[in-house]
Amino acid sequence: xxxxxxxxxxxxxRRAGSGGSGLDGDPALxxxxxxxxxxxxSVVAPxxxxxxxxxxxxxxxxxxxKDLGLEKRATEVVAAHEKRVGEVKAAIxxxxxxxxxxxDNQSAMTVFTPESAQGRLLTSLGFTVLEPPAGKGQTQGGRxxxxxxxxxxxxxxxxxxxxxxxxxxxxxxxxxxxxPVWKDLAAVKDKRVYDLGLDTFRLDYYSAGNLIDKIEKxxx
Numbered sequence: 001x002x003x004x005x006x007x008x009x010x011x012x013x014r015r016a017g018s019g020g021s022g023l024d025g026d027p028a029l030x031x032x033x034x035x036x037x038x039x040x041x042s043v044v045a046p047x048x049x050x051x052x053x054x055x056x057x058x059x060x061x062x063x064x065x066k067d068l069g070l071e072k073r074a075t076e077v078v079a080a081h082e083k084r085v086g087e088v089k090a091a092i093x094x095x096x097x098x099x100x101x102x103x104d105n106q107s108a109m110t111v112f113t114p115e116s117a118q119g120r121l122l123t124s125l126g127f128t129v130l131e132p133p134a135g136k137g138q139t140q141g142g143r144x145x146x147x148x149x150x151x152x153x154x155x156x157x158x159x160x161x162x163x164x165x166x167x168x169x170x171x172x173x174x175x176x177x178x179x180p181v182w183k184d185l186a187a188v189k190d191k192r193v194y195d196l197g198l199d200t201f202r203l204d205y206y207s208a209g210n211l212i213d214k215i216e217k218x219x220x
Contacts, residue, residue, distance in 0.1 A: 056117060057204045077205065088212055089125045092219040095192065100130040100161035103201070104168065104176040108148045111157055116145035117203040118166055118196070118211070125215055130161045151181045158185055162192040167201035194218050 055063075058078045065074025099122055101112035112118045114129040122129050132147045133156075149157050163185070165173045173195055177188045187193055197214050199207040 056120075057208065061205065081205070081208065084209070084212060085121075085124050088216045088220075092125070092216060094126045094219065095162050097187075097192065098130045098159075098161045099127045099164050100158045100187075101164050101166055101196075102158070103166045104172065105148070108150060109154050109157065110146050110148050110166075112146045112166060113144060117208075118200060119145070121203065121208060121211060122164070122215075125212070130158070132157060151179070154181050155185055158187065160186045162194065163187045164194045164196050166196050167198055168195065169198060170195055 058081070061074045061077055062071075065071045101116065101118050101122065103110040103112070111130065111132045114120070114123055114131055119129040132149070163177075165176075168176070173193065176182055177185075177193055182188055195214065197207070197210050200211050203211065
């Protein structure tokens with residue numbers, strides 16, 4: 001009978017079950033952003049406890065593949081993604097301006113850095129991702145993947161960069177760029193404002209693919 005669940009460290013995947021190298025039956029995959037025990041689930045099914053808030057979907061895919069005995073398939077999935085990135089990079093025309101990856105939070109503006117999942121993907125597609133000015137934005141817990149700025153600092157932060165909106169509806173983007181602090185930005189005047197899709201706040205295999213499709217359509 002499966003035992004109790006175990007805590008999860010950063011970027012780890014752990015079994016809660018037989019403790020052997022295999023998983024008997026269909027396993028339950030449980031996401032946890034903090035250390036926490038499994039409460040009863042491991043009694044019902046072999047259980048994998050994992051977190052994806054601090055690891056790329058590619059790394060998580062590889063680790064799940066190893067844990068589930070699907071290494072070959074996991075490698076194929078990541079390789080297909082990388083091939084798609086290369087194909088789109090070769091097919092698009094990247095603007096000369098840097099790309100500001102932004103999210104409008106009404107009272108603040110989040111700027112995703114080149115170190116973010118979104119920034120790394122855009123960089124792999126050939127874009128130069130805007131690096132927010134050091135010391136001028138608010139971060140959470142020392143994170144390096146984004147910084148928040150007041151709306152009044154939007155122009156100073158974005159400068160001449162194209163604006164690529166993360167996790168917005170088209171209506172929200174239209175409303176944001178109509179505000180006084182946004183409407184006079186060069187990117188807004190020159191119609192260099194792009195919608196990366198509503199599902200791009202946290203990238204996984206599917207949302208990363210959707211983001212690539214958006215880039216191909218906008219810049220192809």
